[in-house]
Amino acid sequence: MRNVEQFYINGEFIEPRGTERLDLINPATEEKIGSVRLGNAEDVAAAVKAAKKAFPELAQTSKAERVDMLLSLRDAVTANPEELIDAMTEEYGAPSYFTAFSVQNTASVFEVMAETVENYDFDRTGGRSAIRMLPRGVLAAITPWNSNFGFIATKLAHAIGSGSPLVIKPAEQSAIQTEVLVKRLHKAGLPAGVLNVVNGTGPVVGAALTSNPDVATISFTGSSQAAKIIQRAAIDGMKRVILELGGKAPTVLLPDADLDKAIPIALMSGFANSGQACVAGTRILAPRSRMAEICEKLKIETEKLRVGDPRDPEIRIGPLASQAQWERIQSYIRLGLDEGAVLLTGGEGRPKGLERGWFARPTIFTNVTNNMRVAREEIFGPVLCVLSYEDENEAVEIANDSDYGLQAYVLGIDADRATRLAERLIAGRVVVNGAPHDPRAPFGGFKQSGIGREIGAFGLDGLLEPRAVLTP
Incomplete structure (x- = not known):
């Protein structure tokens, strides 16, 4: 029995303010394997506050510093893949061919983003003006349960690549997988506040995250129905949204x-x-x-x-x-x-x-x-x-x-x-x-399959804004 009792905020594993619990079930046996404490709006506020504090320093990091962070995350994932595979198998029930791919892909995401950062043109010219691609601020992410490791890695890789601290609400049903992965990512030694993780439900934690005035961008992976709720919440603050949604291929x-x-x-x-x-x-x-x-x-x-x-x-x-x-x-x-x-x-x-x-x-x-x-x-x-x-x-x-x-x-x-x-x-x-x-091809869709793209330079483009400096 594994009970997930802590969130990861400001570089530390801390006790949440929320008190509600969710049972975690092995889908292959229907047996309870643990539980997770669910967060509330106070937990979200603490996580966003930590991310906001980390933003000025992260935004000023060099390409080399971001690449080092990304490769450290890759190495943390590859250190013991069996631990991740075991957690995904027990809690999610994916066949072994998919769990092996998922863990490999999780590491690959960080490596591909490191390559992208090395080759990305953050400084450009337009006419006679100097243009710099700048991060907007805190990135909020909400992800589903069907490939938990890969989704967390993708959001974090884009956050670091763009210089945007991350607050993520992974699927609460995947809390054991999340805990195993985040403990591994912690070993990469990221600066405090760069990665913040809050477990909880969409109507509580998700809603608090998408409506927080200090969140600049929302990156959501999930259903088109939930995405419409998120888009409406983003309108008041003119938050940018990146949506990777469903399909009928x-x-x-x-x-x-x-x-x-x-x-x-x-x-x-x-x-x-x-x-x-x-x-x-x-x-x-x-x-x-x-x-x-x-x-x-x-x-x-x-x-x-x-x-x-x-x-x-x-x-x-x-x-x-x-x-x-x-x-x-x-x-x-x-x-x-x-x-x-x-x-x-x-x-x-x-x-x-x-x-x-x-x-x-x-x-x-x-x-x-x-x-x-x-x-x-x-x-x-x-x-x-x-x-x-x-x-x-x-x-x-x-x-x-x-x-x-x-x-x-x-x-x-x-x-x-x-x-x-x-x-x-x-x-x-x-x-x-x-x-x-x-792993280097842009990912995203047309119509109700989403807005924007992830992976590579296309993914970074969606998290950055051009600032032009005009001089005489």
């Missing part, structure tokens, strides 16, 4: 696709992280001429995927994060059937042999049209839809007919053809033929 199978290669890629694009990913390829667009063989292959390969104990390296789909999330997925499966979609595989309930844990059956619907809710709303679980198209123009039309535009996937033998189609898709990232993760 299309996976376009081109007519020439080699199904033996393409189908496994399409399934892992949709089912990775147990389907709890904003980038999940949940709309599979298949040519009508090959629909029968594509559906047959999807069914066969999906039913090979193992669901179960996330500690088993052969498992591809672990539990959903919570009972509420499991019930949400069940409701969407019922909705799909009510809308007239046909189950290709999966359905309601737990997989056979799994009586405990928030495990859902990997589910694929066919006979789906793009106006169905299951094809338009972000489900955030292992539920995919197959939609048919006649030609490439219709494929592009269906793919782009979405409220979202975060990520998309294209699969086909002819790489040039696949790339040409990719260039027609309205998405922040388009992955062609299972291309590997690029």
Whole structure:
């Protein structure tokens, strides 16, 4: 049993003022594994005060000083990756392939930002004027539970890279993971007030953070619905906002696709992280001429995927994060059937042999049209839809007919053809033929998938303001 009793404010682990608690549950067993003290508005005020005090000195740091901080954070993460993996497995239940990637990516985020800072032009010219890119002030961040380490690292890396002290509210359901990571980050020796962490709920801690007058920028990762609340709160103080939101990514199978290669890629694009990913390829667009063989292959390969104990390296789909999330997925499966979609595989309930844990059956619907809710709303679980198209123009039309535009996937033998189609898709990232993760590519979306970008120079741009000095 692990009880999280402290917050990290002004370089110290301190007892919070808030007294409410939240139980922490292992989603694979449904057993209580600990609890967390939840913060209140006083805790937020203390954290913002510490960050504000740290701002003048941090804003004046050199490139070399920021790079040193970022590389120290990288080294702190890589010192004992198993500790982080174990915490993520127990508290979140992600399969081992995803936890290993997540910890590696957490370290990589700091290294990539160090490279970015080294090459970033903080000083520029415009006409005859000298321009300097300056941090605005305190950065507030709110992050979700589906990749806790990576989200914290991304917000902190951008904060240090831009010279902006950070106050972050991670997902309260991830408190054990947060504590393990923050204790590691503390060893990097950041100046007091540069990193401040307050656990708590959105309506209490999140609201206090976004409305605090000393917060200059809000960086939020989460749902589009929550983002709208944050945007409204930011208006009065004219706070800048960076929003990385949801998605309903299309996976376009081109007519020439080699199904033996393409189908496994399409399934892992949709089912990775147990389907709890904003980038999940949940709309599979298949040519009508090959629909029968594509559906047959999807069914066969999906039913090979193992669901179960996330500690088993052969498992591809672990539990959903919570009972509420499991019930949400069940409701969407019922909705799909009510809308007239046909189950290709999966359905309601737990997989056979799994009586405990928030495990859902990997589910694929066919006979789906793009106006169905299951094809338009972000489900955030292992539920995919197959939609048919006649030609490439219709494929592009269906793919782009979405409220979202975060990520998309294209699969086909002819790489040039696949790339040409990719260039027609309205998405922040388009992955062609299972291309590997690029930690240096900007991340963010069009439409309701967000505002702004993270990663690299694009990420720094969103946290800095140009000041021009005009001289005779």
